[in-house]
Amino acid sequence: MALLQLVSRLIAAGSDAGAIWAALAPSTRQAVIDFITDGTVQVDKYRPDVPRQVKAMADGGRCTAVGYHVKYSTRLFGITIWTFQAAMYFCYDGFKITYASEPIVRGEAHWTWEYKGLVGPIGKVGGVGFPMEEVYIQGHFVSCPAWIVPCLKTMDPWIRLEAHGDGSSRASGHV
Numbered sequence: 001m002a003l004l005q006l007v008s009r010l011i012a013a014g015s016d017a018g019a020i021w022a023a024l025a026p027s028t029r030q031a032v033i034d035f036i037t038d039g040t041v042q043v044d045k046y047r048p049d050v051p052r053q054v055k056a057m058a059d060g061g062r063c064t065a066v067g068y069h070v071k072y073s074t075r076l077f078g079i080t081i082w083t084f085q086a087a088m089y090f091c092y093d094g095f096k097i098t099y100a101s102e103p104i105v106r107g108e109a110h111w112t113w114e115y116k117g118l119v120g121p122i123g124k125v126g127g128v129g130f131p132m133e134e135v136y137i138q139g140h141f142v143s144c145p146a147w148i149v150p151c152l153k154t155m156d157p158w159i160r161l162e163a164h165g166d167g168s169s170r171a172s173g174h175v
Helices: 003-022 026-037 052-058
Strands: 039-046 062-074 080-092 097-100 104-109 113-118 123-126 132-143 153-155 158-164 169-174
Touching: 003 026, 039 169, 052 080, 062 158, 062 169, 080 113, 080 132, 080 158, 080 169, 097 132, 097 158, 104 113, 104 132
Parallel strands: none
Antiparallel strands: 039 062, 062 080, 080 097, 080 104, 113 132, 123 132, 132 153, 132 158, 158 169
């Protein structure tokens, strides 16, 4: 049975997955574990569209956005296992931040992985009235297939967003 089909079958089996798992050869079990846990990380900055209601808050200034995402994919087949994204809208007058939204954070997971939320509170420095706002966000993902105890792997990706009063922005992140 092909590896991808086997993993799909285990996930779909629910409470019967333990029996399927127990019947597998050790080398097949290891191949399943490697498929689930051995991945690659991709990161990228993006610029979300700014909603009209945010632009209305500009008070004579200009508005833009900054976003970043971290994506974890399987080495085999390049299937996305999880994604973690954060973005924020901000308005500026050329010198200082005039409006900054709360960060918009999204985590999504598949293939035995779960997004468990944020690790601690969102960290912020600066903000409205300051020349910049910096936001630090960290998510928490776990792979705990029902048929394997203990959990296989945890990952805590982080994202840092910077908004500047001149309208520029920077973003970074990793696992």
